[in-house]
Amino acid sequence: MKENKILTGRGGKYEPLDVKGYEADGGFAGLKGALAIGPESVIEEIKRSGLSGRGGAGFPTGAKWEMAAREKQEPKYFICNAEEGELGTFKDKVLLDGDPWLVLEGILIASYAIGAGQSYIYINGEYEETVKLWEKLVVEARKAKLPGDGISGSKSSVDLQVIKGKGLYITGEECALISSLETRRATGQLKPPYPTQRGLFGRPTVVNNVETIANIPVILSMGAEEYRKLGTAKEPGTRLFCLSGDVKKNGVYELETGSGTLRELIEEFGGGTKSGRGVKAVQPGGGTSAFLSGRSVDCKLSDEAIRQAGSGLGTAGVIVYEEGKSAVGIVKGLLDFYGRESCGRCAPCRIGVVRMKEIIERLFHGKGTTEDLEHLREIGKACVSVSTCGMGQAFPLPVLSALELFPEDFEAVIAQAPA
Amino acid sequence: MKEVSLTIDGKNITAAEGTTILEAAKAAGIDIPHLCYDPRVKPAGTCRLCVVQIEGRAGLTISCNTTVAEGMRVLTENEEISAFRKTILELILSEHRVACTSCDKDGACALQDYAYRYQADEGRFGLAKRKPTKPNYATNSEAILYDPDKCILCGLCVNYCEEVQMAEALTFAGRLxxxxxxxxFGIDLHTSSCVLCGGCVEICPVGAMLDRAAIGKGRHKDLIRTRTTCGYCGVGCQLELLTNPTTNRIATVTSYLGCIPNNGNMCVKGKFGMQFVGSDKRLTTPLIKRNGKFEEATWSEATDYVAKKLSEIIAEHGPNSIAGLSSAKCTNEDNYVFQKFIRAAIGTNNVDHCARLCHASTVAGLARAFGSGAMTNSIDELTNAGCIFVIGSNTTEAHPVIGLNIKDAVVENGAELIVADPRAIDLVRFSKLHMAQKPGTDVALINAMMNVIISEKLLDSDFVKERTEDFDAMAEAVKDFTPEKAAEITTVPAEKIRQAARIYAKASASSIVYSMGITQHTTGTDNVLSLANLAMLTGNMGKKSAGVNPLRGQNNVQGACDLGALPNVYPGYQSVEDAEIKAKFEGAWGKELSPNKGITVVEMMHAVENDEIKALYIMGENPALSDPNLNRTRKSLETVEFLVVQDIFLSETAEYADVVLPSVCFAEKTGSFTNTERRVQRVRSAVAPPGQARSDWEIVCEVATKMGYPMSYDCTGKILDEIASVTPIYGGMSFERIDSVGLQWPCPDKSHPGTKYLHKGRFTRGKGKFHAVEFIPPAEPPDKKFPFVLSTGRLLYQFHTGTMTRKSSAINQVSPTGYVEIHPDDAKKLGIADGDNTEVMTRRGKVTTPAKVTGNIGRGWLFMPFHFREGPANMLTIDALDPLAKIPEYKVCAATIKKAPATS
Amino acid sequence: MEKFGTARYQKMLNDIGELGVENLFGFLGKVQDTFGYVPREVIEDTARRTGLSPSRIYGALTSYRDFNLKLEGDG
Structure with a gap:
């Protein structure tokens, strides 16, 4: 199994602010190509490429752009989502730091294609250096002569605001992110209307993840046809797999979809588990993805295959848990995090996450009952089924799957409980 | 609107496109549980209880944010859905401190209802703990209590505050x-931008927000609900008075969704202003003044005395030496009986009421131009107007619920709002254009707008040609009235006048909304005629969402006018000088009637000075505070030979009376009020009257009978029947017909559906009549000695002379006393700081009142609310009258102001 | 971190050019990063400039972990 670095290949080849260095390494080919064929053809090309979102939900990118482009309302907005708050996920930072001009080029193409005026990049507040780099980058970009300058009537085609996130997981969710930029409380919103219809300030808005956007210049410079040859037919291209947890070596690895198995990823790139014991469980798609048990890690690295195994590829944040760990402790760790992150807007998530956290704490400290397990299942299922946004619908998934896959771990802590 | 067909729980349903599943289900009698839905706000989708199963869709969908579609098959309840609902309810209950035992909302709590329906167990996920007590934004509020332990964070109150009231006072604060x-910043509610509409309390599905004064006064399940019409302003909101039968007190007030005209919305007065009803200051027994002191009397003593004195005065000085003031606070039935008493029992047309002081010029002006003097269109039509031109109406304060319609029209439907007002009133923040004309220059402004419309050919020539007359005379009058000329007079920049004219003329339907800023001038009738000109010029008459819309002030000022409490007309605006009509009423009332017009309110007071009026019978009015030039008015009240006052409180006027007769207030009487949109609505008694107080009509009937003119009715319904028989515009009215949503006049017969907007196809008078109106400056311009222009007006929190509103603790907290508004530059020059006591003086009097320094008013202008007995603005106002309508010029007089000398 | 001062705040306003709803969130973030909190006068001033209500801005900021409305240790 070998990496194919179509996105990360340029990392470190030029000084981050050196636009010339980027250009010299083939940068802006995609943007030039886009300007040559016009917005509609750009969208067609992206649709043909089969690119889907890399932020977790996997929505087809070209279709999203087309929806926004078709709306009559002006102005339109483009937002690059670099909040990257999901547990076990740190791939976007690699692109933002290592090849910022590639991401910027993607943003320019996207804005051009959908007809956006103002665009934003919303960066996780913990990436302080990255934020500073991007603020300088925008200044440089305005100074530099870029392809596309002047076509919108303004001197520079770069009308990008760099926004530093303010410490909330939920702002990674597109509606909450939009609310945030509107200086509203960061909360999920009802759909419809969808952001492509009425998003930021009530205008058509496209929100794309950094990795998604980095694919854009690449597709346009190599062509959709070539791009489709990479990865599986259903999920063309590469994914940046973030490997973490109980592996010897954490890291981000760019692999074509379907090019190997989870086990190969863990062993070849991660050097196997820390202790050398077997893999107990894996969350293949970030902290809100359902667990796969160690027996299911031979599935291929594609969303399709991982779904068949019972989870999803999500953000491709692969978190490995080795044998010997109790699922109760793992789940407690997750709920400790998510239990503080509900936006509080809708009742099941706001209350459910706190009640589940309380229950798991009780269990963890040997004070739980079998009734608690029922309550965990009941609340978890209700949240998944009726919550407003992705967070409420997803955070119970690892809990529910843990109850399913590792019932003995839960029974063990209940057995200790005083009668 | 396209209709779609769908099935909900197997039931075939059709609903308009765009309807949500929840609403369609509700209309079909299927109640999908919800805690965060209200049709007045956008779906919040926070409670998630309303999930349903839609065939062919994976998972569950919330029904409050999903619109119906053709062929859709919806299931609102099955085992899975019920289980989820139960779980959600139990989660909510784990946060909501269940305190039904001591909660006012017991019996009217949606959470309680659903918990019962789904048999949710409040302790299954742990009982909610009491949070540490700490002060919150409402802790110091006299109006509202907020209990975070009960709050389920549904968001309805915040959304109502933002989307419906647009007060932007409430927000969610803090994290999970x-x-x-x-x-x-957690500031006290009463110091925030809150307008105390009480919408948050009303919309709260649980007991987290409560009417503070109602706490402990009765649980909702124990209270009796009486639907009635609000007794405050002319909007005529439908309210429900919730009374405690054991105490005979109103515990709290609510309204209900879907009612006309207020759709469940209220203002501070309706919601929090009802404490006066149960006040211990109410009059409970007749009083007769002996040796300068009131002594309690029996009813028979009192009415004997009144009848005897009035009869003696008639015998000695003739019927025209008596005058009566009827009341815009009283019912149609009271007013009808009162004017009949004055006309038939006394024998004079000297009957008038406070409409003289607010909209006499409307009645006079619109009758001349169109043939009838009332709001041409309906309140709900404002919502769909393309342009709303608000001139001389501080709508959000004086008619707050109509203010909601205007704001909604602008924010939700994109209507263009033009505000012409000397002050930067609240509506200005929603307006496209604000013209701050100098007080008393409205004719100049409107003439210039018409000048632009004519010169830029924006007029509706077809309408002018087919539907109107005398266009040329009007056109001639405005020919030279360029915006530049008007700019000099009004101080409004010419370009703004042009823009306003264009916006008004070009909109699909333009609605003029005005009130006392237009009418209370010596040129009040001219002002009204000008607005009528403007509307006819652009064809904005006789069509939906357009028209000329005077907002009437008091709850039943429209009805009091309609029922003939005016010196020149019988009920239904039928002239007393028309022999045929006089004969009709003589036939109906069995008495010879006076062929001469009577005299008006201010004239009555002046006639006392000349000894022409010997006796005044005042029913529910308070001229000792409401009339202009109070020193003069009070002198008349003091010197008149015999003064009868019939009221609910010992008002400033009653103190001058020889006999005081205790009457009942709106919450204790039955009958009808007619609101500003000509809608006749029911008034229903909710509590028993205090002491021996009696209905106004009953008292008047007794006096009349004792004077030898027998008057008696079995009930108020019978009075309305008599009204219908002699009043063509009320011909079809009856209690039965007005029971559910009222009926808008004209309604000539029992099968007529009422009239939503007037002058469709034909004006009441045939053709609309243009009038050439010349600009005439106000009666008393500022000069060296009195360099300021003083205007008076109303506050959101107060009503008329404050006799009712000032009994409310919630209102007293936010509006404790009067003040004078002055521009910061003027204040600085005079060394006056905000809150300083000042002396305001005119040629007629002097009052001491604190200064409110604000940029909302122009330089050189002063503004005073008139509600307060301490520092009464009407000590200062001028009693110069409009020659036609006899309305005094409350809006302009010359004044001076200085810092009051320090008192020890 | 700097002590809040109107002159410094004014300069920040000048640097951003025209303050509107489109750049308010980023601007308030900068105020936070510069002074360690967002003073009440800033919320009131930016509300006036953008036409948003103070309650809306206040309510919004209280939902973020990294916004403070008071200087740390200032009660």
Missing amino acids: GQMEVGTA
């Missing part, structure tokens, strides 16, 4: 765990 409803 600490999340609460609050104000900006």
Whole structure:
């Protein structure tokens, strides 16, 4: 199994602010190509490429752009989502730091294609250096002569605001992110209307993840046809797999979809588990993805295959848990995090996450009952089924799957409980 | 609107496209549970209880944010859905401190209802703990209590405040765990931008927000609900008075969704202003003044005395030496009986009421131009107007619920709002254009707008040609009235006048909304005629969402006018000088009637000075505070030979009376009020009257009978029947017909559906009549000695002379006393700081009142609310009258102001 | 971190050019990063400039972990 670095290949080849260095390494080919064929053809090309979102939900990118482009309302907005708050996920930072001009080029193409005026990049507040780099980058970009300058009537085609996130997981969710930029409380919103219809300030808005956007210049410079040859037919291209947890070596690895198995990823790139014991469980798609048990890690690295195994590829944040760990402790760790992150807007998530956290704490400290397990299942299922946004619908998934896959771990802590 | 067909729970349903599943289900009698839905706000989708199963869709969908579609098959309840609902309810209950035992909302709590329906167990996920007590934004509020332990964070109150009232006072604050409803910076509610509409209390599905004064006064399940019409302003909101039968007190007031005209919305007066009803200051027994002191009397003593004195005065000085003031606060039935008493029992047309002081010029002006003097269109039509031109109406304060319609029209439907007002009133923040004309220059402004419309050919020539007359005379009058000329007079920049004219003329339907800023001038009738000109010029008459819309002030000022409490007309605006009509009424009333017009309110007071009026019978009016030039008015009240006052409180006027007769207030009487949109609505008694107080009509009937003119009715319904028999525009009215949503006049017969807007196809008078109106400056311009222009007006929180509103603790907290508004530059020059006591003086009097320094008013202008007996603005106002309508010029007089000398 | 001062705040306003709803969130973030909190006068001033209500801005900021409305240790 070998990496194919179509996105990360340029990392470190030029000084981050050196636009010339980027250009010299083939940068802006995609943007030039886009300007040559016009917005509609750009969208067609992206649709043909089969690119889907890399932020977790996997929505087809070209279709999203087309929806926004078709709306009559002006102005339109483009937002690059670099909040990257999901547990076990740190791939976007690699692109933002290592090849910022590639991401910027993607943003320019996207804005051009959908007809956006103002665009934003919303960066996780913990990436302080990255934020500073991007603020300088925008200044440089305005100074530099870029392809596309002047076509919108303004001197520079770069009308990008760099926004530093303010410490909330939920702002990674597109509606909450939009609310945030509107200086509203960061909360999920009802759909419809969808952001492509009425998003930021009530205008058509496209929100794309950094990795998604980095694919854009690449597709346009190599062509959709070539791009489709990479990865599986259903999920063309590469994914940046973030490997973490109980592996010897954490890291981000760019692999074509379907090019190997989870086990190969863990062993070849991660050097196997820390202790050398077997893999107990894996969350293949970030902290809100359902667990796969160690027996299911031979599935291929594609969303399709991982779904068949019972989870999803999500953000491709692969978190490995080795044998010997109790699922109760793992789940407690997750709920400790998510239990503080509900936006509080809708009742099941706001209350459910706190009640589940309380229950798991009780269990963890040997004070739980079998009734608690029922309550965990009941609340978890209700949240998944009726919550407003992705967070409420997803955070119970690892809990529910843990109850399913590792019932003995839960029974063990209940057995200790005083009668 | 396209209709779609779908099935909900197997039931075939059709609903308009765009309807949500929840609403369609509701209309079909299927109640999908919800805690965060209200049709007045956008779906919040926070409670998630309303999930349904839609065939062919994976998972569950919330029904409050999903619109119906053709062929859709919806299931609102099955085992899975019920289980989820139960779980959600139990989660909510784990946060909501269940305190039904001591909660006012017991019996009217949606959470309680659903918990019962789904048999949710409040303790299954742990009982909610009491949070540490700490002050919140409402702790110091006299109006509202907020209990975060009961709050379920549904968001309805915050959304109502933002989307419906647009007051932007409430917000969610804090993160998960600490999340609460609050104000900006946690400031006290009564110091925030809150307008105390009570919408948050009303919309709260649980008991987290309560009417503070109602706490402990009765649980909702124990209270009796009486639907009635609000007794405050002319909007005529439908309210429900919730009374405690054991105490005979109103515990709290609510309204209900879907009612006309207020759709469940209220203002501070309706919601929090009802404490006066149960006040211990109410009059409970007749009083007769002996040796300068009131002594309690029996009814028979009192009415004997009144009948005897009035009869003696008639015998000695003739019937025209008596005058009566009827009341815009009283019912149609009271007013009808009162004017009949004055006309038939006394024998004079000297009957008038306070409409003289607010909209006499409307009645006079619109009757001349169109043939009838009332709001041409309906309140709900404002919502769909393309342009709303508000001139001389501080709508959000004086008619707050109509203010909601205007704001909604602008924010939701994109209507273009033009505000012409000397002050930067609240509506200005929603307006496209604000013209701050100098007080008393409205004719100049409107003439210039018409000048632009004519010169830029924006007029509706077809309408002018087919539907109107005398266009040329009007056109001639405005020919030279360029915006530049008007700019000099009004101080409004010419370009703004042009823009306003264009916006008004070009909109699909333009609605003029005005009130006393237009009418209370010596040129009041001219002002009204000008507005009528403007509307006819652009064809904005006789069509939906357009028209000329005077907002009437008091709850039943429209009805009091309609029922003939005016010196020149019988009920239904039928002239007393028309022999045929006089004969009709003589036939109906069995008495010879006076062929001469009577005299008006201010004239009555002046006639006392000349000894022409010997006796005044005042029913529910308070001229000792409401009339202009109070020193003069009070002198008349003091010197008149015999004064009868019939009222609910010992008002400033009653103190001058020889006999005081205790009457009942709106919450204790039955009958009808007619609101500003000509809608006749029911008034229903909710509590028993205090002491021996009696209905106004009953008292008057007794006096009349004792004077030898027998008057008696079995009930108020019978009075309305008599009204219908002699009043063509009320011909079809009856209690039965007005029971559910009222009926808008004209309604000539029992099968007529009422009239939503007037002058469709034909004006009442045939053709609309243009009038050439010349600009005439106000009666008393400022000069060296009195360099300021003083205007008077109303406050949101107060009503008329404050006799009712000032009994409310919630209102007293936010509006404790009067003040004078002055521009910061003027204040600085005079060394006056905000809150300083000042002396305001005119040629007629002097009052001491605190200064409110604000940029909302122009330089050189002063503004005073008139509600307060301490520092009464009407000590200062001028009693110069409009020659036609006899309305005094409350809006302009010359004044001076200085810092009051310090008192020890 | 700097002590809040109107002159410094004014300069920040000048640097951003025209303050409107489109750049308010980023601007308030900068105020936070510069002074360690967002003073009440800033919320009131930016509300006036953008036409948003103070309650809306206040309520919004209280939902973020990294916004403070008071200087740390200032009660």
